Amino acid sequence: MKRRILVINTGSSSIKFRVYQLENNTLIDQQRGQIEKIGLQPTFISSNGDGKETIKLDSHYDHHASLRFLLDHLSQHFSDDQNLSIGHRVVHGGNKFTAPLLINPDNLVELKQLEPLAPYHQPYNIAGIESVMAIDENIKQVACFDTAFHAQHKKPVNQFALPEEYYTEGIRRYGFHGLSYEYIALQLNESFSCESDEKILVAHLGNGSSLCAMINGQSIDSSMGFSPIEGLMMGTRCGAIDAGVLLYLLQQKSLSSEQLAKLLYCESGLLGVSGISNNMQQLLDSPDRSAAEAINLYIYRFVKEAGSMVNMLKGLDRLVFSGGIGENCAEIRKRICTELAWLGIAVSDRSNNQHHHTISRNDSQVEVNVIPTDEEFIIATHLLKLLH
Numbered sequence: 001m002k003r004r005i006l007v008i009n010t011g012s013s014s015i016k017f018r019v020y021q022l023e024n025n026t027l028i029d030q031q032r033g034q035i036e037k038i039g040l041q042p043t044f045i046s047s048n049g050d051g052k053e054t055i056k057l058d059s060h061y062d063h064h065a066s067l068r069f070l071l072d073h074l075s076q077h078f079s080d081d082q083n084l085s086i087g088h089r090v091v092h093g094g095n096k097f098t099a100p101l102l103i104n105p106d107n108l109v110e111l112k113q114l115e116p117l118a119p120y121h122q123p124y125n126i127a128g129i130e131s132v133m134a135i136d137e138n139i140k141q142v143a144c145f146d147t148a149f150h151a152q153h154k155k156p157v158n159q160f161a162l163p164e165e166y167y168t169e170g171i172r173r174y175g176f177h178g179l180s181y182e183y184i185a186l187q188l189n190e191s192f193s194c195e196s197d198e199k200i201l202v203a204h205l206g207n208g209s210s211l212c213a214m215i216n217g218q219s220i221d222s223s224m225g226f227s228p229i230e231g232l233m234m235g236t237r238c239g240a241i242d243a244g245v246l247l248y249l250l251q252q253k254s255l256s257s258e259q260l261a262k263l264l265y266c267e268s269g270l271l272g273v274s275g276i277s278n279n280m281q282q283l284l285d286s287p288d289r290s291a292a293e294a295i296n297l298y299i300y301r302f303v304k305e306a307g308s309m310v311n312m313l314k315g316l317d318r319l320v321f322s323g324g325i326g327e328n329c330a331e332i333r334k335r336i337c338t339e340l341a342w343l344g345i346a347v348s349d350r351s352n353n354q355h356h357h358t359i360s361r362n363d364s365q366v367e368v369n370v371i372p373t374d375e376e377f378i379i380a381t382h383l384l385k386l387l388h
Contacts, residue, residue, distance in 0.1 A: 002021060002022065002023065002083075003021075003083045003085065004019065004020070004021060004022075004074075004078055004083065004084050004085075005019070005020040005021075005027070005084075005085055005086075005380045005383055005384070006018075006019055006071075006074065006084060006085070006086045006087070007019075007020070007086075007087045007089075007376040007379045007383075008067075008086060008087070008088050008089070008128050008132075009088075009089040009125075009375075009376075010063065010067075010088070010124045010125055010127060010128030011121075011124050012124050013037060013038050013040070014034050014035060014036045014037070014038060015034060015035045015038070015063065015067060015070065015128065016033075016034040017032065017034065017035075017046075017070060018031070018032040018376040018380075019031040019074060019078075020380050022384065027377065027380055027381070027384075030048060030078075031046055031047070031048040031074075031077075032046065032047060032048075032376075033045045033046030033047060033053075035057070035069070035070060038061065038062065038063055038066055039062070040059070041056070041057075041059055042056075042058070042059070042061045042066055043055070043056055043057065044056075044057060044066075044069065044070070044073070057069060063124070063127050063131060064127075064131040064134070064135075067128060067131045067132060067135065068131070068135055071132070071135060071136070084139055085139070085140045085141070085142070085383055085387055086132055086139055086140070086141045086142070086383075087141075087142045087144060087379040087380055087382065087383040088103075088125060088128055088129055088141060088142070088143050088144065088379070089125065089144060089146065089179060089375060090111065090122070090125045090126070090129075090143040090145050090146070091118045091121035091122055091125060091145070091146045091147070091176065091228065092114045092117045092118040092121070092122050092145065092146070092147055092174070093143075093145030093146075093147045093148055093151075094114045094117065094147070094170060094174075095170050095172075096110065097110075097111070097143070097145055097148070098145070098147075098148050098151035099148060100142055100143065100144045100145075100148075100382040100383070100385070100386050101142065101143045101144075101145075102141075102142055102386055102387070103129055103133075103141040103142065103143055105133075108126070108129060108130070108133075111126055111129075111143065112126050117226070117227065118227065118228060119261060119265075120228075120261075120265045120266075121228065125143075129141055129143065140387060142379075142382065142383040142386055142387070144179060144378070144379045144382050144383075145178065145179075146176045146177060146178045146179055147174045147175060147176060147178055148178050149175070149178025149179070149181050149182050149212075150174060150175030150176075150178055150212075150219045150222050152218065152219070153173070153175065153219065153221070153222075157173065157220075157221055158172045158173040158174070158175075159172060159173070160173070160226070171226065172226065173224075173225035173226055173230075174224075174225065174226060175210075175212070175219065175221075175222030175224050175225070176208075176210060176222070176224045176228045177204045177210045177212070177222075177224065179375040179378050179379065180204045180322060180323070180373040180375050181204065181212045181214070181219060182378050183373050183374050183375060183377060183378045184202050184320055184322055184371055184373060185214060185217040185218075186217075186378070187371050188200065188217070188318075188320070188369075188371075189217060192357075192369065192371075194318070195317075196216045196217075197215065197216065198215070198216075198317040198318055199213075199215060199310075199313040199314065199315050199316050199317045199318070200213070200214040200215065200313075200316075200317065200318045200319075200320065201213055201214075201306060201309050201310065201313065201318070201319050201320070202214060202320040202322065203302070203306075203319070203320065203321050203322065203323070203326050204322050204323040204326065204373065205232075205321065205322070205323040205324070205325035205326035205329075205332070206235070206323035206324040206325055206326070207234060207235035207236065207278060207324070208228060208234050208235070208237065209231075209232040209233070209234045209239075209302075209323065209325070210222060210224045210231050210232060211223040211231065211232065211302075211305055211306060212309075213309040213310075213312050213313050215313065220312055220313065221309060221312045223305050223308075223309070229241075229264050229265065231305060232298075232301055232302055232305055233269050233270070233273075233297060233298045233301040233302075234269045235269050235270050235271060235278035235279075235280075236265065236266050236267065236268060236269045236270070236271045236272070236278045237264065237265055237268055237269045238263075238264050238268035238269055238272070239269070239301055240301075240305075241264075246260065249263070270283060270294050270295075270298060273290070273293060273294040273297055274286075274288070274290045274291045274293070274294035275290055276288060276291055276294075280295075280298075280325045280329050281328075281329065283295055284329070284331055284332075295332075298332075299332070299335050299336060299339060302336055303336065303339045303340060306336075306340060310343065316343050316366050317366060317367065318366060318367045318368075318369065319337075319340070319345065319366055319367070319368045319369070320368075320369045320370075320371055321333055321368070321369070321370050321371070322370075322371050322372065322373040323373060326370070327355070327370055327371075327372050327373075328355070330352045330353050330355065333347070333352055333368075333370070334347060334349070334352055337368060343365070343366055344364065344365025344366050345360065345364055345365070345366045345368060346360060346361040346363055346364035347359050347360055347361065347364070347368055348360065348361045355370055356370065357369055357370055357371065358370075
């Protein structure tokens with residue numbers, strides 16, 4: 001009997017999905033897409049080898065109804081003799097969940113308790129799991145965590161300078177984008193002849209952005225910390241910020257905790273500084289001075305954080321760009337590499353503009369790669385190992 005794997009990433013207003021067929025121990029990519037604008041005018045969009053399909057859903061469809069539609073739609077398009085298993089991207093695993101997890105009612109309760117650690121991600125990730133469980137409790141579901149790749153970090157890497165009691169309670173640095181970094185580590189090992197002792201800095205740059213310092217495929221440090229806000233400037237998130245600013249906003253500007261959370265997660269970053277957009281390409285195309293200022297700050301914050309990571313690595317042998325911006329914005333890659341030229345980085349304009357996998361020149365002391373990430377593949381791989 002053939003096996004079908006559905007990978008789901010449930011967000012606040014969308015459900016991204018990908019369908020794999022397992023044939024001869026090989027994952028075959030069959031279909032991918034998303035249900036977007038949930039809560040407004042939900043639209044189902046999918047693509048496969050036969051083309052693209054778009055279906056407008058009823059405006060009242062919530063996440064549960066949208067997932068039911070997705071499962072019904074897939075059952076109509078794939079043969080009934082296949083076993084269906086579902087893998088979920090879950091942002092936070094906390095201190096306890098550091099490996100892929102077969103979901104049951106008991107550990108689902110524990111995952112829900114982590115929602116305050118990632119309030120703009122975790123509740124929706126969990127809602128997707130709960131909806132599938134309500135639709136068909138016999139479907140096996142596996143949770144894969146964005147924090148797991150960084151779980152081996154110990155003190156002082158994962159510690160804040162707070163009283164020990166808070167560290168014991170779980171107020172510590174976790175790191176995120178781990179599924180993406182795990183895929184990059186896999187690709188570096190399989191396709192780039194990466195030496196085990198190489199000092200590697202990986203930049204996952206998208207609407208959410210972070211850096212990861214790696215040696216031998218293992219995370220040494222991450223720019224993200226307790227939450228996905230920390231570190232680099234992002235599309236709508238502020239990145240690292242003086243805690244005194246937060247106290248001032250609460251005490252002097254009388255922001256509620258809800259208003260502050262919305263400001264930090266949804267109204268800052270590229271969008272907040274530019275006042276135009278969180279889309280990097282739109283800002284690059286804009287003649288507005290505020291767009292240029294937002295990009296300049298983005299580059300500055302990257303270079304500053306990269307210096308910290310390089311210091312942790314005690315040098316740099318390879319720089320990798322990934323994520324939507326990292327994979328597609330040649331101008332941003334060029335500007336970052338120009339600022340980091342003191343490390344011996346030299347980039348080929350031709351290779352960079354054509355988005356080659358290797359964009360560094362032959363005389364560069366640091367190899368620079370562009371590697372498209374694939375978090376869904378990592379989730380599907382973990383699911384197979386766990387359910388083997």
